[in-house]
Amino acid sequence: xxxxxxxxxxxxxxxxxxxxxxxxxxxxxxxxxxxxxxxxxxxxxxxxxxxxxxxxxxxxxxxxxxxxxxxxxxxxxxxxxxxxxxxxxxxxxxxxxxxxxxxxxxxxxxxxxxxxxxxxxxxxxxxxxxxxxxxxxxxxxxxxxxxxxxxxxxxxxxxxxxxxxxxxxxxxxxxxxxxxxxxxxxxxxxxxxxxxxxxxxxxxxxxxxxxxxxxxxxxxxxxxxxxxxxxxxxxxxxxxxxxxxxxxxxxxxxxxxxxxxxxxxxxxxxxxxxxxxxxxxxxxxxxxxxxxxxxxxxxxxxxxxxxxxxxxxxxxxxxxxxxxxxxxxxxxxxxxxxxxxxxxxxxxxxxxxxxxxxxxxxxxxxxxxxxxxxxxxxxxxxxxxxxxxxxxxxxxxxxxxxxxxxxxxxxxxxxxxxxxxxxxxxxxxxxxxxxxxxxxxxxxxxxxxxxxxxxxxxxxxxxxxxxxxx
Numbered sequence: 001x002x003x004x005x006x007x008x009x010x011x012x013x014x015x016x017x018x019x020x021x022x023x024x025x026x027x028x029x030x031x032x033x034x035x036x037x038x039x040x041x042x043x044x045x046x047x048x049x050x051x052x053x054x055x056x057x058x059x060x061x062x063x064x065x066x067x068x069x070x071x072x073x074x075x076x077x078x079x080x081x082x083x084x085x086x087x088x089x090x091x092x093x094x095x096x097x098x099x100x101x102x103x104x105x106x107x108x109x110x111x112x113x114x115x116x117x118x119x120x121x122x123x124x125x126x127x128x129x130x131x132x133x134x135x136x137x138x139x140x141x142x143x144x145x146x147x148x149x150x151x152x153x154x155x156x157x158x159x160x161x162x163x164x165x166x167x168x169x170x171x172x173x174x175x176x177x178x179x180x181x182x183x184x185x186x187x188x189x190x191x192x193x194x195x196x197x198x199x200x201x202x203x204x205x206x207x208x209x210x211x212x213x214x215x216x217x218x219x220x221x222x223x224x225x226x227x228x229x230x231x232x233x234x235x236x237x238x239x240x241x242x243x244x245x246x247x248x249x250x251x252x253x254x255x256x257x258x259x260x261x262x263x264x265x266x267x268x269x270x271x272x273x274x275x276x277x278x279x280x281x282x283x284x285x286x287x288x289x290x291x292x293x294x295x296x297x298x299x300x301x302x303x304x305x306x307x308x309x310x311x312x313x314x315x316x317x318x319x320x321x322x323x324x325x326x327x328x329x330x331x332x333x334x335x336x337x338x339x340x341x342x343x344x345x346x347x348x349x350x351x352x353x354x355x356x357x358x359x360x361x362x363x364x365x366x367x368x369x370x371x372x373x374x375x376x377x378x379x380x381x382x383x384x385x386x387x388x389x390x391x392x393x394x395x396x397x398x399x400x401x402x403x404x405x406x407x408x409x410x411x412x413x414x415x416x417x418x419x420x421x422x423x424x425x426x427x428x429x430x431x432x433x434x435x436x437x438x439x440x441x442x443x444x445x446x447x448x449x450x451x452x453x454x455x456x457x458x459x460x461x462x463x464x465x466x467x468x469x470x
Contacts, residue, residue, distance in 0.1 A: 006245035009223040012039035012232055013055065015062035015214065023063075026056045055219060058356065062214040069210040076117065076208020081107060083120050083426065088113065112159040117207045118151040121427045122446035124420060125149065125160050128453050133194045140343065141452050142192065143283035143315035146201040148445040150188060150288060161190045168193065170271065173264070176257035179236045180211065185260045185291065189267060196278045197312065198271055200264060200295070204286030204318075205352070212287055216320050219356045221363065227301055228327030229363060231320075231356075234290040238298065248302045260291065261298055265307070272310050279312040285445050286352055289319030293342065293368070297327070300334040308334070313341045314368075317448045318352050321364035328367030342368035346385040347447045348375045348406075349399045351439030354390035373447075375402055375409075377455040390439060399438035406441060407431040421450060 011032070018037035025035050030052070033044040037059055046052055065072075084107035089095040098104045107114055115123065131141040149157055154172040161169040170189040177184040186203040205212045220232030224246075239259030240246060250262050272278055284292035293314050299307055314335070335341055344366065346353045356364045366384060373379045387395040410431050414422025423431075427446060434441035441447075 006224055007222045008225050010040060010221065012220045013037065013059055013218060014039060015059050015066060018059050018063055023056060023059055026052050026059065058217055058219040061217050065210040065214045072208050072210050080117050084114055110153055110155060112155040114153060114156060116151040118148065118445060121430065121444055122148065122449060124449065126164055137452065139281060139313055140315055142199065143281065144317055144445065144448050144452050146199050147204065147283050147285040147288060147317055148449065150186065150201045150203040157188050167191060171267065173258065175260035175263065177236055178241045178257065185237045187260060187264060196275065198268065198278055198280035200280060200282045202284035202288035202291040204284055204288035216287060216352060217355050224301065227330050229324040230294065230327055231290065231322045231364065234294055234322055238291050238294050246298060246301065261295060264295065268307060279310045281313045281315060283315045285317040286443065289316030290322050292316050293319065294322055296335060297331060311341065313343065315343050317345045317445065318347065318350050318443050319344055320352050320355060321366055324363050325365050328365060331367060340369050344368045344370050345448060346370060347373045347451050348442045349402060349439045350442040351390045352443050353385060354388055373451040373455050375406055377451045379451060379455040400435060403434040403438040403441065407435060417454065
């Protein structure tokens with residue numbers, strides 16, 4: 001358990017300790033502090049049955065995901081390898097020919113040509129040439145491509161940043177999670193010379209990583225004094241420590257674990273010191289989006305005023321909820337006091353922005369400027385995305401119908417919008433699967449890239465942001 005000096009209250013779900021009796025006990029007993037699967041202050045009780053039901057569902061789904069952790073990881077590794085094998089050998093026929101001649105190209109998952117599952121669903125790596133640096137949508141366009149690229153290996157990221165984007169690669173980082181006792185968080189940084197902008201991009205949820213998916217549906221939280229309740233799993237991924245919580249400074253050296261928040265903050269300090277006019281943005285997709293908005297939250301918590309003044313914006317895509325209404329007000333007061341700097345993009349029925357959702361207490365809520373796109377890639381600014389509870393039965397049929405339309409669209413969108421929008425069979429297969437599990441295909445970065453390029457995001461210009469009053 002992390003140091004209690006940073007937290008006034010907490011509720012941590014321990015799916016790894018949850019047995020059948022523990023799960024049932026959540027439903028029938030309000031004394032959650034006595035449950036092995038829940039870490040919380042002594043004698044803590046939750047009287048409302050609906051809240052305990054939500055906790056039960058969260059624990060059950062996490063338990064289920066952890067049960068299939070290894071098979072899912074093995075399948076994902078094999079799936080990625082097979083598709084890369086096909087691509088690098090020129091297709092199935094060419095692969096068979098190479099096999100007969102003994103000239104098969106074996107993919108190396110560390111090479112610049114190797115693609116992740118996300119990269120295989122959308123092979124585009126070039127920036128949109130129609131959105132120039134002076135365009136108010138440029139930051140959003142750059143951010144979604146940076147967020148999508150974050151799923152690749154270091155070599156592929158470095159090559160794309162330097163050769164395709166003509167920008168300066170600043171580093172790729174693999175960070176330690178003190179609670180999982182493994183390196184589970186990745187991020188990279190680069191410098192856009194044209195706009196004097198440093199970009200920090202956090203990697204999102206790996207499609208075949210059950211632990212990361214369980215983090216997305218985890219209802220654990222910590223309450224930080226004067227800040228609000230914050231999602232526990234995302235805090236751990238960002239650099240929360242068991243023994244000390246969130247100390248303002250730690251000793252950074254090769255002997256100590258590399259925690260995401262502290263390493264990135266240290267790197268930014270050095271870069272912004274060398275580049276006096278530079279500012280920075282933070283971005284991420286899915287889990288990466290959650291880390292992107294929590295990073296400045298901890299900067300404010302640590303009173304990093306000079307660095308916050310250099311923060312130009314936060315752009316997240318398909319981001320899950322990260323905290324309660326108090327956290328939202330805290331961030332709006334400190335992040336968007338003079339201009340809008342936090343843009344949260346939600347595409348259609350994407351399931352991840354709609355979890356976790358506790359409709360009895362609204363513990364986890366969204367905040368910031370939400371730009372919502374429908375399935376026709378038309379965007380508008382809204383306070384909250386429609387159908388905010390993914391598990392609502394009222395929206396089940398419309399979501400399935402919409403998924404059917406998106407599956408059909410995948411066959412002709414390349415003819416209607418241009419060859420760069422053409423979808424191949426892996427994406428079509430995912431869209432077909434989405435008819436059964438609607439909301440999963442819309443979470444793909446592909447639709448977010450399409451939304452920025454084809455839609456009308458109506459993102460306020462920098463001048464409009466500067467003129468916005470308190």
